[in-house]
Structure formats: structure tokens, C-alpha cells
Amino acid sequence: MPEWLNILLRSIGSLIVLFFLTKWLGKKQLSEMNVFEYITGIVIGSIVAFVATDLDGSVFHGLIAAGVWFVIPFAVEQVSLKNKTFRNITQGKSTILIQDGKIMEDNLKKERYSTDDLLEKLRDKNVFRTADVEFAILEPSGTLNVLPKKENQPLTPKIIGMTPAPEKEPQAVIMDGKVMLEPLANLSLNTNWLETELDKMDVSIENVFLGQADSDGQLTVDLYDDKIAVPSPSExxxxxxxxxxxxxxxxxxxxxxxxxxxxxxxxxxxxxxxxxxxxxxxxxxx
Amino acid sequence: MTVGSQVKACFSSLKSADATLGILANKTQSDQARDAFSDVQKIVSEVKDDLQKQVIRLSKEEPQYKS
Incomplete structure (x- = not known):
């Protein structure tokens, strides 16, 4: 077998293996990974790269190594899903940095956080006065999550005693001038309804770039021709x-x-x- | 406009609002919204019925303006 063919086959093979390994290891984002998971990913990647290019090494040995680096983190993850104590060891515990509005100096020291670090993390969360914070917790991933005091929390309809109407997700019923049948059926509407609504707006379906219908059966459209003004739902x-x-x-x-x-x-x-x-x-x- | 025709105009707006509420209640996918629409439709049609009696009474009082 010529060398180039060997490399080609090895590369394709390792590509497929790597694809499935990473798929099975889960969907975590890089930023959510802890150091261990991060390093595991890199190691698996380099083992696979090694298998692809090192013609003297055996493919089987490479697969064993990649397998070990895959199986152990996978097993650890599975066990820690079931067991809380084990999870605390492998994924770490969160640390409370501010409780009842008071900074926990001991916990700061334990996490090797300086006052400046704390202030910086708080500013990250748009908090410039520590007095505004009721509770702050340092997650195992290293992000600080902050619960402001009630009077500093954003105003919600619940606080002012309003009951807003529930809203369901709108469905895209027209895309690129074509009717999407499945979203229409989700709203229990049909193409006749769509034609009537478009007639009411006096636009042709070919001119519609995107049309969305909400759960109350109101249609809003965006046209290719942006010079035409579309009436907004007025019912x-x-x-x-x-x-x-x-x-x-x-x-x-x-x-x-x-x-x-x-x-x-x-x-x-x-x-x-x-x-x-x-x-x-x-x-x-x- | 006489009082009678004013009340009549109000009555027909209520009639149209009643019908629109019915359409909305049928069109919506959310149960909560459907309940709200049909509750309000009930109130509106009660008001409408009361007003209809008033329209009849007024047309008797002002027969010269009967249209």
C-alpha cells in the first residue's frame, strides 16, 4: 500500500472515530468545561492526530489510547450524574462569596480571590456597589452569579401586580416566498386562510421573504420589496x-x-x- | 344626531365587537386566551342585549326620528 493511501485511510478513519467520540462525550461548550474535561478533549484530539500521521505506529495502539481517554471520562460523567458526593469531587462545589449582603472573607481566601477579583466579577454582572448584593455564589466553572437585593432587581410585571397575556411561540409560515405546511398545521390553519390574509394585505406570496403567524392567528410579513408598506395587524x-x-x-x-x-x-x-x-x-x- | 341614533350607533359597535371577540376566541390556540375572549364576549353580549331594549324604548319615544 503506498504511503499516501495509508495516510488517507488513517485520516478518514480517525476523523470518523473522533466525530463519534466527541458526540458521545456530550454537548458542553468549551466555556462550561472544567479543566479535566478540557484536557481530555485535547488529549483525545492529539492521539487521533498522531494515529493519522505517524505511519510507524500501529493504529490499534492509538485506538486503545483514545479509548481509555474516552471511556474513563465517560464513566466518570455517568457516575456523577447519579451520585451527588461523587459529583462534588469530580465537578467541584460552588462557594458562597456573599450571603445576606455580607462578604464571606474566609470563603474568599479559600478560593484565593482578592477583593479586586471579587469587585471585577461583580462589575461583570453590572453590579458596582457590593451593598446592592444579597447573595453571590462562585460556580465550579468559575463564573460568579449574583442575586441583587429585591429593590435592585429589575421590575417585572409580577412585582407591579400586572397579569400579562401568555404568549406562545410564533410559527414561520412563509419562507422565501414558499408556504411552510407543517408550521401552518401546528396552528391548525390552512393555505386558504393564508391566501385570504395575504389578499387582505394586498401582497402576493412570491413577494414575501418571511411571514410569521402567532397563536392568535395574526400574520406579519416581511417583503422582498422593502419600499412597499405592509399594514400591521389591526384587528x-x-x-x-x-x-x-x-x-x-x-x-x-x-x-x-x-x-x-x-x-x-x-x-x-x-x-x-x-x-x-x-x-x-x-x-x-x- | 338624536339620542336614539347615538344609542343605535353604540349598539352596532357593540355588535361588531361581540362578533370580533367570537372570531378571536375561535382563532386563538391558547386555552387561557380563549377563556378570556369568551368571558368578555359574554359580558359584551349582555350589555348589547340591555342596549337593544333601550334602542327599542327610544324609538318608541322618538317615533318622528325613526329611520
């Missing part, structure tokens, strides 16, 4: 506006009429409608 804002107008009208009628019975009817209904608007407005705001 829900219009409905909200007309409900509000009706409510205001009822209030007006209640004020205008002199018939006590009619006044009462208008007032009650205006109140009912106001409640309804409160209920529905999270769903109608997009």
Missing part, C-alpha cells in the same frame, strides 16, 4: 378602541338622560364594560 387594537368608545358612550348617555331607570341601566352596563376592558386589555395589546 385587536381596533377592537380595544371600539370597546373603550362604547364604554365612554354609555357613560355619556348615563349623564345625559333624565329618565332614572335608563340612567341606571346605562351606569350598570358602563361599569360592566369597564370590567370587561380590564379583563381583556392584556390580550389585545401586542
Amino acid at each position: 385587536k387594537p381596533l377592537l380595544l378602541a371600539s370597546l373603550k368608545k362604547c364604554q365612554a358612550d354609555l357613560e355619556l348617555f348615563a349623564l345625559a338622560t333624565e329618565n332614572t331607570h335608563a340612567k341606571q341601566v346605562y351606569q350598570i352596563n358602563s361599569q360592566k364594560l369597564a370590567n370587561a376592558i380590564n379583563l381583556i386589555s392584556p390580550y389585545l395589546k401586542s
Whole structure:
């Protein structure tokens, strides 16, 4: 067998082996790996490279070496999935650096963290005042995770007592001018619906670069021709506006009429409608 | 515009809102949204029914403006 053919076969073989080894070792990103996993990856890579180019060495020996470097980390990973104590040893434990707003000096020393390191890591998380921190923990991977004090946390709808409407993921129903049947079926819609909606917007499907439909059946499109203005969905804002107008009208009628019975009817209904608007407005705001 | 026609206009807006709510309730995929839409549709149609009685009463009071 000529040498070049040998190298070709070895390279292709080792490429395939390497592909499967890395696949089985998992999907962790480089930054999430601990030192051990990182080195394991490099070693497997160099063993395989060695097998591919060193014609004097035996392929079998190389495979044994790569196998050992694969099997042991794999076994360690499997066991540590099941066993917490073992996991603490192999993957390390996290260290609390700030608790109840107080810096744990002993833990800092244990992790060989200087005050500057701590401040730098906190700044990484956009915290410039340690007094703003309730809790900070150093993960085994070396990242510091910070829980700010409640008053320094970003405002969420829950805090101000709002109940926003739940939102499902939109589906891309048109891509590059072609109808995607599966996403349409996911929303239990069909091509007839799509044609009607496009007709309403007065655009042809060939001109649509991307079209998305949300779970409420609203279609938004982006066109190839960016000079054409596309109307945005108006059904829900219009409905909200007309409900509000009706409510205001009822209030007006209640004020205008002199018939006590009619006044009462208008007032009650205006109140009912106001409640309804409160209920529905999270769903109608997009 | 007489009061009667104003109330009539309000009544027809409510009718359209009622129908739109029905469409939205049928179109949405989320159970929570469907419940909200149909609850509100119920309230709106109650208001609509009350208003319809009012429209009838007013058209009796102002027969000269009957259209």
C-alpha cells in the first residue's frame, strides 16, 4: 500500500472515530468545561492526530489510547450524574462569596480571590456597589452569579401586580416566498386562510421573504420589496378602541338622560364594560 | 344626531365587537386566551342585549326620528 493511501485511510478513519467520540462525550461548550474535561478533549484530539500521521505506529495502539481517554471520562460523567458526593469531587462545589449582603472573607481566601477579583466579577454582572448584593455564589466553572437585593432587581410585571397575556411561540409560515405546511398545521390553519390574509394585505406570496403567524392567528410579513408598506395587524387594537368608545358612550348617555331607570341601566352596563376592558386589555395589546 | 341614533350607533359597535371577540376566541390556540375572549364576549353580549331594549324604548319615544 503506498504511503499516501495509508495516510488517507488513517485520516478518514480517525476523523470518523473522533466525530463519534466527541458526540458521545456530550454537548458542553468549551466555556462550561472544567479543566479535566478540557484536557481530555485535547488529549483525545492529539492521539487521533498522531494515529493519522505517524505511519510507524500501529493504529490499534492509538485506538486503545483514545479509548481509555474516552471511556474513563465517560464513566466518570455517568457516575456523577447519579451520585451527588461523587459529583462534588469530580465537578467541584460552588462557594458562597456573599450571603445576606455580607462578604464571606474566609470563603474568599479559600478560593484565593482578592477583593479586586471579587469587585471585577461583580462589575461583570453590572453590579458596582457590593451593598446592592444579597447573595453571590462562585460556580465550579468559575463564573460568579449574583442575586441583587429585591429593590435592585429589575421590575417585572409580577412585582407591579400586572397579569400579562401568555404568549406562545410564533410559527414561520412563509419562507422565501414558499408556504411552510407543517408550521401552518401546528396552528391548525390552512393555505386558504393564508391566501385570504395575504389578499387582505394586498401582497402576493412570491413577494414575501418571511411571514410569521402567532397563536392568535395574526400574520406579519416581511417583503422582498422593502419600499412597499405592509399594514400591521389591526384587528385587536381596533377592537380595544371600539370597546373603550362604547364604554365612554354609555357613560355619556348615563349623564345625559333624565329618565332614572335608563340612567341606571346605562351606569350598570358602563361599569360592566369597564370590567370587561380590564379583563381583556392584556390580550389585545401586542 | 338624536339620542336614539347615538344609542343605535353604540349598539352596532357593540355588535361588531361581540362578533370580533367570537372570531378571536375561535382563532386563538391558547386555552387561557380563549377563556378570556369568551368571558368578555359574554359580558359584551349582555350589555348589547340591555342596549337593544333601550334602542327599542327610544324609538318608541322618538317615533318622528325613526329611520
